[in-house]
Amino acid sequence: MCVNFFRNRVAKIVVAGAILSAGSLWADPQHGIAMYGDPQLPPDFVSLPYANPDAPTGGRIVTGELGSYDSLNPLILKGSAPWQLRFLVYESLMGRNYDEPFSLYGLLAESIDVGPNREWVEFTLRPEAEFSDGSPVTVEDVMWSYETLGTKGHPRYLGLWGKVESMEKTGDRSVRFTFNEDNPELALIIGMRPILKKAQWEGLDFKNSSLDLVPITSAPYVIGDYEAGRYVELNRNPDYWGKDINFRRGTNNLDTIRLEFFADDTALFEAFKAGIINTIRETNAEKWKTQYDFPAVRNGDIVKSEIAHQRPTGITGFVMNTRRAKFADWHVRDALIHAFNFEYINDTLTGGAQPRITSYYGNSLLGMREGPAEGRVRELLTPFADDLLPGALEGYSLPVSDGSPRNRENLAKAIDLMAEAGWTVQDGVMKNAAGAPFTFEILLEQGQGENIAMAEIFIRALERIGITAQVTMIDPAQYKERTNEFDFDMTNFRRGSSLSPGNEQFLYWGAEGADQKGSRNWMGMKSAAADAMIHALLGAQSRDDFLAAARALDRVLMSGRYMIPVHDKYAVSRIAHVKELTYPKDSLPIYGDYLEFHPDVWWWEGE
Template sequence: MRSEFFRSLRRGALILAVVFPASFAGAEPRHGIAMYGDPVLPPDFVSLPYANPDAPKGGQLITGNVGGFDSLNPFARKGTPPWQLRFLAYESLMGRSYDEPFSLYGLLAESVETSPARDWVEFTLREEARFSDGSPVTVEDVIWSYETLGTVGHLRYQNLWSKIERIEATGPRTVRISFNTADRELALIAGLRPILKKAQWTERDFAEAGLDDIPIGTAPYVVDSYEIDRNVVLQRNPDYWGNDLPLRRGTNNFDEIRIEFYGDDTVMKEAFKAQAISFVREFNAERWDTQYDFPAVERGDIVKSEIPHQKPSGITGFVFNTRRAPLDDWRVRDALLHAFNFEFINDTLTGGRQPRITSYFSNSELGMQDGPATGAVRELLEPFAQSLPPGALEGYSLPVSDGTKRNRANLRRARALLEEAGWTVQDGRLKNAAGETLELEVLLQQDALLQQATAIMDIYSGALARLGITLTVQQIDKAQFAEREAQFDFDLTFIRRAISLSPGNEQAFYWGSAVADQPGSRNLMGMKSPAADAMIDAMLTAESREAFIAATRALDRVLTSGRYVIPIHNYAVGRVAHVKQLTYAKDRLPIYGDGIHFLPEVWWWQD
């Protein structure tokens, strides 16, 4: 968001802090809540700013997934469900506007109340809220959902549950959650937990649910039918309870959403060319410019749409598993980064059309700045100076090659770093003092980025061979990949972590020491950095936007200078090719750009 907007929010927050200093004195029910200041939309807003409240209902949307599925429960630890179900078939107490960094508005709850310190939050349920079977949503359902997901549900729900001191009914339609941790984001995160029906699981084990045990939700879509590893069909519920809510006007417009499954990305793209599926997202700028000239595009039956956004780059690339030697040595990781000739790879695969990610929060005001750390950022980092990776305080940037295939200067630097770490060339192979060779394996699964990732690794392996390093690429199916990733059974693998304009608790799950050795953790690199942990804590307890930005920039320095990931392309623009009947409000795009919150949520079918 714009700096003047945040300055206004800060002034409002300061006034509130002075007028309402006590924990309970300033609390009152509100229609929405923002991470800092007030939510932008007023209590009487008509619809989300990027939705068309008059969008027609109807049509069938067909989307494609690579791989298969063996579960239709997106909240259990066991199984692999279609990723879309979590977003399309279930609702939470509050709903998010993707035209603000982090603001929520009433969905199942008609209001939210919290203290200035945000050590508790209270939600009041809407009297009309219903599950898809017509039964009312109760406070008992809410409490059961939080407890069940937090204890036996997917790991992503455990962090919040561990920070809840008490959850209790405070009235027939009100539930209060008290926290045991100073963390201003928790009040918002609590509003985004899915609510399921307790009675469905009275005689069933949620953790061991079978394929037919599809959780009952409250959302506009319900699972209508499925064929294992072939398709899942969602139907829009004609009796959906929330059609007239401001948060829902102009959204969920398709009568049917059909998810088709394909063996690989190439087959799925061919299906799209034949219009067997309605849209694809393209991540390769070169292919976008050169391979979308097939007959359906030339006839105008398929349209290419580019959706810009203002969110941070996040991190996309190849992550090092620092649990394994020698990847636990930053010098080895630095050498591997110098050997990665991004400029040549980018020119070869995308015609140089896609810029590179320069840090985890690049492309936003949250990203680290060039040069040495200064001001509040330096003050946050200096207590950890002895343990920080080189460059965190002094300034760090990724190696840049001359763009030629040989990349001589960077390979020379890579050799020097490897020698410093105890690796020298012996009989044409890189070996350590024990005579062990340096052999690495990159683990990949089939998805929309597989072809590009494989092509990148083919070029990279040639560069590493010149250093005496053997790199092999292993491609495995989705189920095998999920198991090996969960057990951290890889040297390198592909990583993609999207980051919002209001990053928070998920950062601890991505990079925190506490989960580094926890199977299934999202901390794939296995980093255990006291500095990173402290910066995440500073983000979560910041009481001003300035303090939050400083903490985030400091975290960005720790992550980037840690050399944990070989970053690749920055997807600064969403590229969606779609059948001409799919339409969206082109004059009011959300600041978060494309995503499931955009397509399919606010698109519609126009004959």
């Protein structure tokens, strides 16, 4: 993760230059920590820059969610829990300011201290921090939470625990973590784990928690009424311990947050029009333009808000599982990318209004540049030249069609690429030398109308070159189980990206996760070059080195041809909501509508 290269909102921000390879030069514990330099906000900051410290409290927000849920524990692999619970119901030692690429400020912890090279980090708990049942948050709770999540939690928590050499209580309210590798980012990452109440889990199997166990946590909201698969309601805790600390001032203003679940996006949209839910995100620009004209919008009861941001695009599209032999050959993956007629699909579904994602870090300085790799980027990639796929060094770009339904030129190229992999059209069917036809399954979760529509157009194009594909739609629980087990050929895929990519990149693209069930490396890529570029990101000693490592990694990922990218659904956030729901329009964070923005800093204006 890295310093803010993209915006100088506060004069104090540090960009590049004196990168602190030795970690921190602080003499005393501090109120916050930045990956490089000093955090933007001073110890006596009033509130987060994008929160309204004078926001009123009250009101309710009702959101629509696709699918279902069968668990209230988002911290384990088993079951399917509403993802929002991780952020609304649990707290961590430190909290993130989304107006900086990567800086943390004290939440459950009142201060943070680090070693000269960030080889250790120590947190001191706030004396007033307590759980929703009124019991104090203790060092024992913290230590139990870290060990439990690191050994029994979701796979996303396991990697960090393996980098902890020791964890020790250093005082009545302090705990120290010492690391077993030189990785300055660990001092920040470890401050972001959720803290649980140890006593609640005594005698219980953490891996197998169910709906019967409502977690006791320290967050502003507690779980109230719920019905599996239909809704879950969160209530603001009037006795929340941290309502007066600066990090929380102007946040968590709504009395009630209710998540309503629907089988598909059509039902969800109709529920919004009927007033069952009172806010909705829209990712289709054409639908936003043409279908949000019902009476409540025309009379002003519903407001359409567009929220810009400065974060990278991330990657969205259809991922190919290279663990399957048919997708192990890059020629096959490239052929399917050519067969996917993006221009026609985009025009059909969005009116051509949303541009295609062409980089894992597009819309930012982190994305790869056009043409051949040069300078430091080339230096980083050259040692892996023999293993890199075409385009990594020479320059890579996605194929572009003429926009017509036939897509003749790209389909002809797809046939040639399949032949390179040993597949030819025989009697109208794409077959290998043994006569086996090329078929595959596109696995989708029920209710994803736009993905289904894209897949169906794609399938019709594949039929023209003798390839048979079929869409299989399954419920959310089955979908989670199959993707956790990597039991799919192709499926829809989304990985967001921050302005400060770092250790989490190993979770997404690292070779270690390719064989770890439940990991986020869905494509199953094992690339020594990608791992080396991530290491280069983490070890960057200058702004130029950091940018070069990110751009080099982008080249490895794009030229790897693991994804069929689609349009950028998130270039701007489109939120329709009742007029009583509002947000700080004049102080948007650089991350825009991202984690901990909606509904965290929204409030209710009205009776």
